[in-house]
Amino acid sequence: MNKQVNIWFSAVMILLVTCGAFLFAFTDVMIDRVSGNKRIMLIFVFAGYSIYRVMRLKFLLKKKED
Numbered sequence: 171m172n173k174q175v176n177i178w179f180s181a182v183m184i185l186l187v188t189c190g191a192f193l194f195a196f197t198d199v200m201i202d203r204v205s206g207n208k209r210i211m212l213i214f215v216f217a218g219y220s221i222y223r224v225m226r227l228k229f230l231l232k233k234k235e236d
Contacts, residue, residue, distance in 0.1 A: 173230065180227040184220055191216035 193199055195213050204212060 176230060177227065180223050180230065184223045184227065187216050187220040187223065191220060 191213050194204070194209060194216065201209075
């Protein structure tokens with residue numbers, strides 16, 4: 171049961187963080203507060219965290235199959 175919750179939480183977080191990265195990369199959302207280097211850094215942090223969660227989910231699914 172606990173593994174299923176972790177899988178769903180990971181999937182939702184990957185979706186949300188990836189959408190956030192695309193939102194900040196390709197729209198003008200919060201351009202008045204986050205601009206320039208801060209905006210680029212935020213995009214990289216979102217993308218990095220999304221990649222991290224994908225790797226963790228892949229590891230969790232691989233462990234679940236065994």
